[in-house]
Amino acid sequence: MPAASSPSRRPHSGNRRDESARLAVLHAADDLLVENGFGSLTVEAIARRAGVAKQTIYRWWPSKVEILLDTLIEDSDKRIPVPAEKPTAASIRRYLRGFARFVTRDPAGKVLLALIAEAQHDADTATSFHKRYLGPRRAREREMLTRAIEAGEVAPRLGADATMDALVGPIVYCALTGSSLPRGLVDTLVDDLLRPGTD
Amino acid sequence: MPAASSPSRRPHSGNRRDESARLAVLHAADDLLVENGFGSLTVEAIARRAGVAKQTIYRWWPSKVEILLDTLIEDSDKRIPVPAEKPTAASIRRYLRGFARFVTRDPAGKVLLALIAEAQHDADTATSFHKRYLGPRRAREREMLTRAIEAGEVAPRLGADATMDALVGPIVYCALTGSSLPRGLVDTLVDDLLRPGTD
Amino acid sequence: MPAASSPSRRPHSGNRRDESARLAVLHAADDLLVENGFGSLTVEAIARRAGVAKQTIYRWWPSKVEILLDTLIEDSDKRIPVPAEKPTAASIRRYLRGFARFVTRDPAGKVLLALIAEAQHDADTATSFHKRYLGPRRAREREMLTRAIEAGEVAPRLGADATMDALVGPIVYCALTGSSLPRGLVDTLVDDLLRPGTD
Amino acid sequence: MPAASSPSRRPHSGNRRDESARLAVLHAADDLLVENGFGSLTVEAIARRAGVAKQTIYRWWPSKVEILLDTLIEDSDKRIPVPAEKPTAASIRRYLRGFARFVTRDPAGKVLLALIAEAQHDADTATSFHKRYLGPRRAREREMLTRAIEAGEVAPRLGADATMDALVGPIVYCALTGSSLPRGLVDTLVDDLLRPGTD
DNA sequence: AAGTAACCGAGACGGTACGTCATGTCTTACT
DNA sequence: AGTAAGACATGACGTACCGTCTCGGTTACTT
Numbered sequence: 001m002p003a004a005s006s007p008s009r010r011p012h013s014g015n016r017r018d019e020s021a022r023l024a025v026l027h028a029a030d031d032l033l034v035e036n037g038f039g040s041l042t043v044e045a046i047a048r049r050a051g052v053a054k055q056t057i058y059r060w061w062p063s064k065v066e067i068l069l070d071t072l073i074e075d076s077d078k079r080i081p082v083p084a085e086k087p088t089a090a091s092i093r094r095y096l097r098g099f100a101r102f103v104t105r106d107p108a109g110k111v112l113l114a115l116i117a118e119a120q121h122d123a124d125t126a127t128s129f130h131k132r133y134l135g136p137r138r139a140r141e142r143e144m145l146t147r148a149i150e151a152g153e154v155a156p157r158l159g160a161d162a163t164m165d166a167l168v169g170p171i172v173y174c175a176l177t178g179s180s181l182p183r184g185l186v187d188t189l190v191d192d193l194l195r196p197g198t199d
Numbered sequence: 200m201p202a203a204s205s206p207s208r209r210p211h212s213g214n215r216r217d218e219s220a221r222l223a224v225l226h227a228a229d230d231l232l233v234e235n236g237f238g239s240l241t242v243e244a245i246a247r248r249a250g251v252a253k254q255t256i257y258r259w260w261p262s263k264v265e266i267l268l269d270t271l272i273e274d275s276d277k278r279i280p281v282p283a284e285k286p287t288a289a290s291i292r293r294y295l296r297g298f299a300r301f302v303t304r305d306p307a308g309k310v311l312l313a314l315i316a317e318a319q320h321d322a323d324t325a326t327s328f329h330k331r332y333l334g335p336r337r338a339r340e341r342e343m344l345t346r347a348i349e350a351g352e353v354a355p356r357l358g359a360d361a362t363m364d365a366l367v368g369p370i371v372y373c374a375l376t377g378s379s380l381p382r383g384l385v386d387t388l389v390d391d392l393l394r395p396g397t398d
Numbered sequence: 399m400p401a402a403s404s405p406s407r408r409p410h411s412g413n414r415r416d417e418s419a420r421l422a423v424l425h426a427a428d429d430l431l432v433e434n435g436f437g438s439l440t441v442e443a444i445a446r447r448a449g450v451a452k453q454t455i456y457r458w459w460p461s462k463v464e465i466l467l468d469t470l471i472e473d474s475d476k477r478i479p480v481p482a483e484k485p486t487a488a489s490i491r492r493y494l495r496g497f498a499r500f501v502t503r504d505p506a507g508k509v510l511l512a513l514i515a516e517a518q519h520d521a522d523t524a525t526s527f528h529k530r531y532l533g534p535r536r537a538r539e540r541e542m543l544t545r546a547i548e549a550g551e552v553a554p555r556l557g558a559d560a561t562m563d564a565l566v567g568p569i570v571y572c573a574l575t576g577s578s579l580p581r582g583l584v585d586t587l588v589d590d591l592l593r594p595g596t597d
Numbered sequence: 598m599p600a601a602s603s604p605s606r607r608p609h610s611g612n613r614r615d616e617s618a619r620l621a622v623l624h625a626a627d628d629l630l631v632e633n634g635f636g637s638l639t640v641e642a643i644a645r646r647a648g649v650a651k652q653t654i655y656r657w658w659p660s661k662v663e664i665l666l667d668t669l670i671e672d673s674d675k676r677i678p679v680p681a682e683k684p685t686a687a688s689i690r691r692y693l694r695g696f697a698r699f700v701t702r703d704p705a706g707k708v709l710l711a712l713i714a715e716a717q718h719d720a721d722t723a724t725s726f727h728k729r730y731l732g733p734r735r736a737r738e739r740e741m742l743t744r745a746i747e748a749g750e751v752a753p754r755l756g757a758d759a760t761m762d763a764l765v766g767p768i769v770y771c772a773l774t775g776s777s778l779p780r781g782l783v784d785t786l787v788d789d790l791l792r793p794g795t796d
Numbered sequence: 797a798a799g800t801a802a803c804c805g806a807g808a809c810g811g812t813a814c815g816t817c818a819t820g821t822c823t824t825a826c827t
Numbered sequence: 828a829g830t831a832a833g834a835c836a837t838g839a840c841g842t843a844c845c846g847t848c849t850c851g852g853t854t855a856c857t858t
Contacts, residue, residue, distance in 0.1 A: 014854020015802050038320040042844060053805045058846065113319050116375055120316035121237040126377060134376060157391070162381030166388060169369030176315055176371075177333060178325060182361030189365060192356070192391045214824040214833055241813060252836045257815065413827090413828050437718040440818060451831040456820065514773055515717035518710050519635040524775060532774060555789070560779030564786060567767030574713055574769075575731060576723060580759030587763060590754070590789045612807055612850040639839060650810040655841065800857075809848075815840100822835075827828105 017060070024050035025057055026074075029067045034107045038114040065118060065125045068111050069132050075108040076133075082140040087148045093190045095144075096167055100186055103175045113175055138164065154194040166193050216259070223249035224256055225273075228266045233306045237313040264317060264324045267310050268331050274307035275332075281339040286347045292389045294343075295366055299385055302374045312374055337363065353393040365392050415458070422448035423455055424472075427465045432505045436512040463516060463523045466509050467530050473506040474531075480538040485546045491588050493542070494565055498584055501573045511573055536562065552592040564591050614657070621647035622654055623671075626664045631704045635711040662715060662722045665708050666729050672705040673730075679737040684745045690787050692741070693764055697783055700772045710772055735761065751791040763790050 028050035032041050043064055047054045061067050080102045083091045103109040115133070119126040138161070145160040156163040167189050174181050227249035231240050242263055246253045260266050279301045282290045302308040314332070318325040337360070344359040355362040366388050373380050426448035430439050441462055445452045459465050478500045481489045501507040513531070517524040536559070543558040554561040565587050572579050625647035629638050640661055644651040658664050677699045680688045700706040712730070716723040735758070742757040753760040764786050771778050 014804080015856065016854090017802090018804070021804075037322060043846085044844060047805095051805085053807085054846085055806085055848085056804065059803085117316035117319035119377075120312050120375065123236065130377070157387050158381065158383060161378075162384050162387075165373055165378065165381065166369045166384060169372030170365045171368070172372050172375075173368030174364055176319065176375075178318075178329070179360075179364065182357065182364065184357060185361050185365065188357050188361075188392075193387075214822095214831095217834065220835080242815085243813060250836095252838095253814095254816085254837085255835065258834075416829070419830080435718055435720065441820085442818060445831095449831090451833085452820085453822085453832090454830060457829080511717050515714035517775075518714035518773065521634065528775070556779065556781060556785050559776075560782050560785075563771055563776065563779065564767045564782060567770030568763045569766070570770050570773075571766030572762055574717065574773075576716075576727070577758075577762070580755065580762065582755060583759050583763065586755050586759075586790075591785075612848095615808065618809075640841085641839060644810095648810085651840095652811085652842085653809065656808075798858085801855090802853105803855100804851100804853075806850085807848100808850100809846105811845075813844095814842075817838105817840075819837080819839105820835105822833100824832085824834105825830100826832105827830080 018056075021050070021052050021056055022060065025052055025061075025067060026071050028052075029064065030071050030108070030111065033068065033114060034110055038118065063124070065115065065122070065128060068115055069128060072108070072111045072115060072133060075111070076102070076137070079106060079108060082137065082144055084140070084144070086151070087144045087153065088151075089148065089153045089190070089194060092144065092148060092154065092194070093186070096171070096186050096190065099168065100171045100181055103171060104181055109175070113172075116172070116176070141168075156194050158193075163193060217255075220249070220251050220255055221259065223251055224260075224266060225270045227251075228263065229270050229307070229310065232267065232313060233309055237317065262323070264314065264321070264327060267314055268327060271307070271310045271314060271332060274310070275301070275336070278305060278307060281336065281343055283339070283343070285350070286343045286352065287350075288347065288352045288389070288393060291343065291347060291353070291393070292385070295370070295385050295389065298367065299370045299380055302370060303380055308374070312371075315371070315375070340367075355393050357392075362392060416454075419448070419450050419454055420458065422450055423459075423465060424469050426450075427462065428469050428506070428509065431466065431512060432508055436516065461522070463513065463520075463526060466513055467526060470506070470509045470513060470531060473509070474500070474535070477504060477506060480535065480542055482538070482542070484549070485542045485551065486549075487546065487551045487588070487592060490542065490546060490552065490592070491584070494569070494584050494588065497566065498569045498579055501569060502579055507573070511570075514570070514574070539566075554592050556591075561591060615653075618647070618649050618653055619657070621649055622658075622664060623668045625649075626661065627668050627705070627708065630665065630711060631707055635715065660721070662712065662719070662725060665712055666725060669705070669708045669712060669730060672708070673699070673734070676703060676705060679734065679741055681737070681741070683748070684741045684750065685748075686745065686750045686787070686791060689741065689745060689751070689791070690783070693768070693783050693787065696765065697768045697778055700768060701778055706772070710769075713769070713773070738765075753791050755790075760790060 025046060028046045029041065032045055032049055041064060043054060043057055046052075046064065046067070047057055057067070061070075080095070080098045083095055103112060115125065115129050119129045141164050142160045145154070145156075145164060148154045149156070149160070158166065170185060170189060171181065174185075224245060227245045228240065231244055231248060240263060242253060242256055245251075245263065245266070246256055256266070260269075279294070279297045282294055302311060314324065314328050318328045340363050341359045344353070344355075344363060347353045348355070348359070357365065369384060369388060370380065373384075423444060426444045427439065430443055430447060439462060441452060441455055444450075444462065444465070445455055455465070459468075478493070478496045481493055501510060513523065513527050517527045539562050540558045543552070543554075543562060546552045547554070547558070556564065568583060568587060569579065572583075622643060625643045626638065629642055629646060638661060640651060640654055643649075643661065643664070644654055654664070658667075677692070677695050680692055700709060712722065712726050716726045738761050739757045742751070742753075742761060745751045746753070746757070755763065767782060767786060768778065771782075
């Protein structure tokens with residue numbers, strides 16, 4: 001064996017940002033959050049787990065919250081995209097069920113809960129969370145619902161935003177309190193609040 | 200009588216627990232939470248603000264979370280008692296409006312949000328929060344709703360617990376996301392989910 | 399078993415100083431010093447061990463050092479009294495051998511070493527130690543030596559105080575450094591420094 | 598030249614140990630010991646005085662005793678080196694006088710006394726003190742004396758170690774008890790115990 | 797081909813807060 | 828009045844992370 005490689009070293013790319021380091025940080029943060037909870041999620045632990053220097057984290061992310069936001073945005077775009085084309089009552093119901101599964105059973109859902117929580121503790125987190133995640137997502141949800149209303153698919157008594165809150169709120173609340181989602185909750189909410197089709 | 204009292208000293212009561220110290224801690228914690236948020240709520244700051252030794256805090260509370268739980272329990276028993284006698288559709292509506300006001304406008308409501316949040320970050324907090332606050336409160340809410348159902352005041356399609364989650368969830372969710380509660384949300388929820396009388 | 403007494407309780411006497419408490423404190427301090435060293439000798443530990451309230455200690459002794467001084471004075475008067483009547487070269491030699499044994503092997507000797515040590519760390523200890531122990535003892539030793547010189551028993555080249563320092567110093571130094579006393583050290587010191595009888 | 602140097606900032610050296618921090622700690626410890634005594638020498642005070650974070654101290658020293666040992670070793674190598682080459686009766690006398698001055702008058706000598714004292718209170722200190730300071734120093738002193746004996750410069754009746762104890766003991770003892778060293782003590786000890794030349 | 801610039805792991809640094817321990821003062825209730 | 832019990836304010840302990848900094852070393856773009 002020549003001098004070619006030190007044994008267990010991830011080689012980095014030199015001049016440009018090291019994509020493998022970025023991914024390692026994202027995954028380390030996610031894993032640690034799921035394993036030990038946000039409370040013991042520290043930048044030093046992420047760096048250790050990712051095999052990355054602390055400074056590499058601080059170079060690219062202003063705080064651990066932004067790391068989690070990055071993972072959350074990627075994951076929720078992948079797992080629970082907001083239906084965009086021609087939404088029907090059925091597709092909304094499907095979306096809410098997907099959201100409920102994401103938030104109660106998917107490890108990635110823990111990140112969302114943790115960020116909602118941290119936003120209570122820290123104003124910067126709240127700002128970032130709204131600007132980067134919640135705002136855009138709500139906009140797409142509102143559009144989905146508005147189109148459905150215009151198409152006559154659903155006819156809620158409340159405005160689009162308030163209706164989404166009334167639908168999503170119980171799901172998030174159950175997830176936050178650790179209660180398993182009661183059977184039929186999503187369906188009943190959809191039936192009672194969207195009054196699909198008729199009155 | 201010359202040396203009767205040294206001027207600026209809160210005398211403590213000796214062998215028994217100092218009630219004034221207990222209250223000072225509770226209020227200091229509450230004030231600091233409202234002023235600076237949970238993120239910068241430290242035991243040292245509480246002790247400073249309360250004019251109390253750190254050890255006095257650790258003697259009586261295992262963590263700052265338990266301090267907040269104490270204030271929350273006292274405050275919410277005072278401000279938003281669960282109606283006990285002969286609940287009607289109207290009293291339930293009134294209770295939910297009170298709860299919404301508590302959680303969105305009352306400083307003491309911040310404590311509830313902070314504890315829901317911290318329960319996401321720390322398992323011990325979750326346990327304590329459920330055992331000492333959420334469990335008992337939910338039990339009383341369930342009883343309230345069950346009695347109203349038995350009395351024919353309301354007729355929800357879901358079970359008592361699920362119905363409470365569907366009613367309370369949106370309120371808490373709006374508070375957590377900092378959105379102001381949409382006009383008419385509580386009323387619509389009551390109307391659509393409790394189906395008072397029949398349909 | 400009458401109703402007279404709770405089982406393992408030393409009853410206290412009410413109005414006058416409780417002699418049994420005094421002795422319990424003295425013995426507890428001594429025992430703890432020998433068992434764990436001065437470093438972990440605390441007033442609270444003494445109180446626990448003696449089965450006595452902390453305040454009872456503070457009422458009668460200004461510090462733990464004074465407790466140790468009390469035990470040291472009683473013990474060294476008992477174990478290594480300074481020969482008073484008609485001192486001879488032989489009785490001085492015997493005294494020094496006794497002192498050496500006390501300081502290297504007797505548990506009570508540990509108290510002397512601890513107080514010499516603590517006197518380096520704390521000025522009040524130094525003052526108290528000199529006033530209550532070292533001063534009086536040195537006075538008696540000087541008198542012993544002076545009488546022996548006047549009687550022609552010994553003829554040191556140095557003054558009485560300096561000679562005692564030269565005799566006692568090596569013994570204490572060996573004890574402090576934990577070295578076992580070299581064979582023949584005391585005898586050689588006596589022979590070489592006191593030049594008994596002749597020149 | 599505007600940004601040439603930020604004025605009052607001790608820049609630290611990055612990856613490697615900061616030598617100026619090391620020295621600041623050493624001097625702070627030394628100064629505080631001399632000013633206030635070992636009793637009020639705390640790690641926090643050292644850190645404050647040195648302008649250093651407490652953790653920087655704990656990173657490099659396991660306890661304040663080791664800090665003092667470092668200063669003692671450096672200082673006594675500088676101030677009272679053990680004569681190595683061809684020791685004579687005169688050089689031994691000179692060494693003892695230097696040692697006496699060090700221990701009674703030099704501020705650095707206080708460190709030696711404090712460590713001898715602390716070794717009585719704490720077993721770890723005793724171990725460290727012997728291994729790092731007393732052992733090596735005694736070895737060099739023994740060698741000095743052995744060579745002088747072999748060269749016929751001196752002829753003590755005791756072994757080399759015991760003789761050194763008999764010479765050094767009184768000096769240390771006087772320093773510990775705060776008595777000023779009696780005039781002629783060192784000379785008389787040398788004369789009577791080393792019996793230089795003949796008998 | 798040599799020089800430069802941006803990235804990387806490593807880790808020391810000054811800080812803040814943690815939760816624990818001992819201090820010496822104080823009050824209560826009992827004997 | 829002396830005592831056991833124990834709460835209290837104070838302050839040091841040693842630990843864990845924070846976010847900033849500098850070090851050497853490694854590519855990959857210049858020139």
